[in-house]
Amino acid sequence: MIRTTVHFEFSLNRVAAMVRRYWYLLISSWPRLLDLIYWPTVQMLMWGFLQTYVSSNSGYFANAAGVFIGAVLLWDILFRGQLGFSISFLEEMWARNLGNLMMSPLRPAEFISALMVMSIVRLSIGMIPVTFLAIAFFGFNLWSMGLALVAFFVNLILTSWAIGIFVAGLLLRNGLGAESMAWTIMFLFLPLTCVYYPVAVLPHWLQYVAWSLPPTYVFEGMRALLIDRVFRADLMLEALAFNVVLFAAAVFAFLKLLASARTQGTLLQGAD
């Protein structure tokens, strides 16, 4: 009789090794550090000034102080969170180091965990200074959202990781030919998740699509908080439920794509 034992092993030590590897890389290159903060700052300034201009010409927006700048900061959590995850993964492909890692005792769950940690590290380096710049330039204090900000952040980062995991699977399966997906996939979410406008603006049929994406609930929740001064916990719970489904689907897709990469022999090749 053949008995198969399946057991799940997870080593924090191996996660720490990978975080250490990415940290070494990050601090070895000042352009990499500068890049983390440069674009979020530009975005925040542009939308901040636009907000200032629109507010002075519209009663509605005058009452909704910070709705644009809040949206751009939350959007950056979503976008930069995914990019932070994907760029760390891409670094392995650019360095042709994936074979070394796949041949080591590092488990996929540990690899993904390290990428998640680095996504938060990179996001923190880029975003925290920008939130203080937003206070200095426009008097908009993201931190004053308090617990609502925690709920927004958790939901946005979960979505960004789910997309990052899916993109990592595509990269494993298709090599660097799929690199552009890492940079552009999140922009599909920009119109659909209604970052800068209410869901009601969308055509009726497209609203169903929007409401199936967790960030939509976050951006609607942010508008409810900034315009109506109401924290919509119901929206956050719905977003969390969709995120759980999205995350599970992304992990499933990643494992399938990894198995396919082993079948197609693309793990050693790296390039397309």
Added chain:
Amino acid sequence: MDVKPAPAIAVDNLVKRYKTATAVDGISFQLAAGTVTGLLGGNGAGKTTTIAMIMGLVTPTAGTVAVLGAHMPRQRYRVLHRMNFESPYVDMPMRLTVRQNLSVFAQLYAVPDEAGRIASLAADLDLTEFLDRPAGKLSAGQKTRVSLAKSLLNKPDVLLLDEPTASLDPDTADWVRTHLERYRAETGATILLASHNMNEVERLCERVIIMKKGRVEDDDTPARLLARYSRETLEDVFLDVARGRDRQDEVAG
């Protein structure tokens, strides 16, 4: 009753087919623990695909691979900490220093006394003066030695080497071979070596597997291969196999 020890690597009817080509076509061999075996073959013979399947990086279309008793790739995590490899198809991250790279891999392999092991390997492979230099600023030969150091970090029981001296000058290559000989003698590791350097294979390997078009064309000790093909060097044997000349089986007696 004599009990035959389990092979370190057992390959049975291994096949790898891609959409348009068959890279490996039904090969079988077993490598006894503590042996050094050379895997020879021209470009496209299936050597790298075979090694990739042994490492668990490529899933076979048919057949099985077992390493230290674990079926690859299904049970790979049972044995990956006891294996390692060096290949021209992978690199070390360029911006990290040699020490940083080796430290990360030492931690991944849970190497005890990380600093001591790195210092010892650096001394053995003449890397001490490069330890704090970024990997990207090393010469090709220095990079190969760093990759070799990485492959020896965890003192593997099974070591897979794909062209380990390809970019080295003759002096450094000879030195690396000496190190591999010493490593095998000290640890009893099983080494599978894919190489185009016949002198290297003759010197290091007690057994040679010659592949052609995804099949094992011949498999024996270097001495018996030389006798069978009535040749004086393995290079001539390799050329005979590559060009389809008949072997002289009667010579082998």
